[in-house]
Amino acid sequence: MARKSADGRDEANTPGWVEPMLAKPDGGRLRVGPEWAYEYKLDGYRACMRVAADGTTVLTSRNGIDFTDEFPDLAGVLTEALDGRSAVLDGEVVVYNDAGQIDFGMLQERRGRYQTHRSSVRREEPFEDVPVRFLAFDLLRLGGISLLAEPYDERRRRLTRLPMPDPYRVEVVRGFTFTDLAADRRTPWHLLEHVKASGHEGLIAKLRTAAYTPGRRSDAWAKHPLIQTTEVIVCGYRPGQGRLHGRMGGLLLGAHDPDTGDLVYLGDVGTGFTEAERGRLQARLDALERKRPPFAVAPPRADTARARWVKPVLVGEVVFRQFTRGAGRLRHTSWRGLREDKPPAEVLAPRREVISAAGSRTEAPSPDDHVKAGPVAGEQPVASPTRGTKITVQAGERRLTLSNLDKVLYPDGFTKGEVINYYSRIAPALLPHLACRPVTFIRFPDGVGGEQFFEKNVPHGAPGWLPTVRIARGGTRGPGEPITYALLDELAAVVWAANMAALELHVPQWTVADDGTRRPPDRLVFDLDPGPGTSIVHCCRVAERLYDALAEDGLSPLAKTSGSKGMQLYCAVTTGDPAAPSAYAKKLAQRLARETPDRVTAVMAKAQRTGRVFIDWSQNNPAKTTVAPYSLRGRDRPTVSTPVTWDEVRACRRATQLVFTADDVLDRVDEYGDLLAELDDTRAALP
Incomplete structure (x- = not known):
């Protein structure tokens, strides 16, 4: 019997539906190698x-x-291209915004309007103000022949050979093989940077030899998202107040436990809604009301005040920053829209892992090199690391008690728990640059934007096992009261800080001996600070000149960003005179300033810095410190003082090229290791 669609389309000869193959999360580690596309x-x-x-067409x-x-x-968009052949293609329907970026919100808004018109007055004409485009990424059948068993490369080859008669309505998704990237002297991480800049959601890595497996979530496809999203089930809402009176204020969310199948509470979402969407949602929620919450276990009372419950049949999608361990709550959520294409039964809660801002997931780190959370003997397990609670962790050989892990320390939502997670994971690269160096802290107990403390003396309540060193305070009026500095020489010390x-962690260019005496300087540093009207791009040009001058003197400079606006150059040196590094650095800075006075200044006065890069040679003074490699900075985002290659310095033409967040740096260290690791191997006598 011939199949007929709702509007009378004859589907008798339409190929059958192929349930889509699905990608697995890559755990934050982009797949690399010639076998990947x-x-x-x-x-x-x-x-x-x-x-x-x-x-x-169906x-x-x-x-x-x-x-x-x-x-x-x-x-009918592919009728001409197929020339009388049938076909089945896998792809995505998308909408582009005025900036030329795929915009899921606009697609959702378009769907809301379609649903409204479909349920009231039938609207036959297309939504010409919001055009859609089909982006094809796989060819599953062509001319009656199934291609499911063919390798990805072959399916891709046949797909790209199909002419696209109307690229405004249908196009093939761009593809890149690892080999093609390498031939262009590029890597998958270069591609990822392009993806970020162009506003795409991430990358999918596909095994080039793999067949298409319908309905399966396969290791052959690995997704690397740049933002963290998840499907949720709408289980209730809080009525709006004030200007939102009469409409939904925020949604209460749930999902199925991946182990038990129970419907569990995930938290709420109150942002990301347009006014029109709130109205449409309210109409649907009104029709679904029920008296009791639908969860297997009732949510906390504090979360259910004023709540109204609904039948758990609507599926939506949210962006989130973190899924907390223990309690299993989505944090820092924003609404993306309803997903009519996904049934509630398939919506699973994220696994209870720590999920970072960049979208990478890590299980609770091992005690060998990370912080491991959990109860210890004689203590009661802590339900969740929420604000005001405490949790005991194992950090190397030490047990520490941490608190307020959910407290937001950065304006973008980066929490104290994420700060600790970063420092615990970066510790193997960070600790060699802190070894035997007295640490000065800049603390932000109320987060960036709140009051900050510049702290040299070890604070009261520091653990007894923390090594310290007392160093006399110098000054023009004679020695002052000695300062007791902390020495961070193990993972637990970094986690404690x-x-x-x-x-922020700041250290001098000298170390202390086992008996606490100060050794001569072992590092020479140039701090390049861009004045008004300049940026790190201008610092890079000055750094190139410094590189040549230092190399002529037999030194081997390495570079890092400051994590703020500028950068630093380091050389490993030997000298017996504590004043010699400052004198040498000052002389070289003054030379560059004389050669190009319109671009460089060696004078600290701010009036001299406009349009120039200030070479701060005074950082070599034994009384001064410089931000440590891999230290976070107290800025709007969790940026990091990041070692960079000289190729990156020479190639820098935009300030954003040398801005790295905590998640970026963890990925860089996984890929490159510590770019400053060879610093001590290049030690030379100070000229």
Whole structure:
């Protein structure tokens, strides 16, 4: 019997629906190697496009819902290209905004309008003000022949050979192989930077030899998102107040426990809604009201005040920063829209892992090199690391008690728990640069934007096992009261400092001996500070000149960003005179300033810095400190003082090229190791 669609389409000769193959999360580690290819991760509705030999086109969602009537612009778009052949393509329906970026919010808004018109007055004409585009990334059938068993490379080859008659409505997703990138002297991480800059959602790595496995979440496809999203089930809402009176104020969310299948509470979301969407949601929520919460275990009372519950049938999507261990709550959420293409039964809660801002997931770190959270003998387990609670962790050989892990320390939502997670994971690279160097902390107990403390003396309450050193304070009026500095020589010490909200770690260019005496300087540093009208790009040009001058003197400079606006150059040196590094650095800075007085200044006065890079040679004074490599900075975002290669310095043409956050740095160290590790191996006598 011939199949007929709702509007009378003859589907008798339309190929059958193929349940989509799904990608697994890559755990924050992008797959690399010649066996991999990469495609943009798209931010739209997954759709199977089935085209009959006569051009009849059917669009089907990932869970088998017919999308065809909703996107009439896409009907018959490939008829000319297929030249009388039938085909099945896998792809995504997307909408572009005025900036040329795929915009899921606009697609959701368009769907809301479609649903409203469909349920009231039938609207036949397309939504010409919000055009859609089908981006194809796989060819599953062509001319009656199944391609499912063919390797990805072959399916991709056949797909790209199909002419695209109307690229405004249909196009093939761009693809890159690891080998092609390498031939262009590029890496997958260069591609990822392009993906970030162009506003795409991430990358999908695909095994080039893999077949297409319908309905399976396969290791052959690994997704690397740049933002963390998850599907949720709408289980209730809080009525709005003030200007939102009469409409939904925030949604209460749930998902199925991946182990038990129970519906569990995940938290709420109150941002990301347009006014029109709030109204449409309220109408749907009104029709779904129920008296009791639908969860297997009732949520905390504090979360259910004023709550109204609904039948758990609506599926939505949220962006989130963190999924907390223990309690299993989504933190820092923002609404993305309803997902009519996904049934509630398939919505699973994230695994209870620590999930970072960049989207990488890590299990609770091992005690060998990370912080491991959990109860210890004789103590009661802590339900969750929420504000005001404490949790005991194992850090190397030490047990520490941490608190307020959910406290936001950065304006972008980066929490104290994430600060501790960063410092625990970067510790193997960081600790060699802190070894035997007295540490000065800049603490932000109320977060960036609150009051900050410049702390040299070890604070009261420091653990007894923390090594310290007393150093006499110098001055023009004679020695002052000695300062007792902390020495951070193990993982536990770094975690202890992070728990104090010591975001910034600063160290001098000298070390102390085992008996606490100060050794001569072993590092020479040039701090390049861009004045008004300049940036780190200008610092890079000055750094190149310094590199040449230092190399002529037999030194081997290495570079790092300051994590703020400028950068530093380091050389490992030997000298018996504590004043010699400052004298040498000053002389070299003054030379560059004389050669190009319009671009460089060696004078500290701020009036001299406009349009110039200040070479701060005074950082070599034994009384001064410089931000340590891999230290966070107290800025709007969790940026890091990051070692960089000279190739990166020479290639820098935009300030954003040398801005790295905590998550970026962890990835860099995984890829490159510590770029300053060879510093001590290049030690030479100070000229």
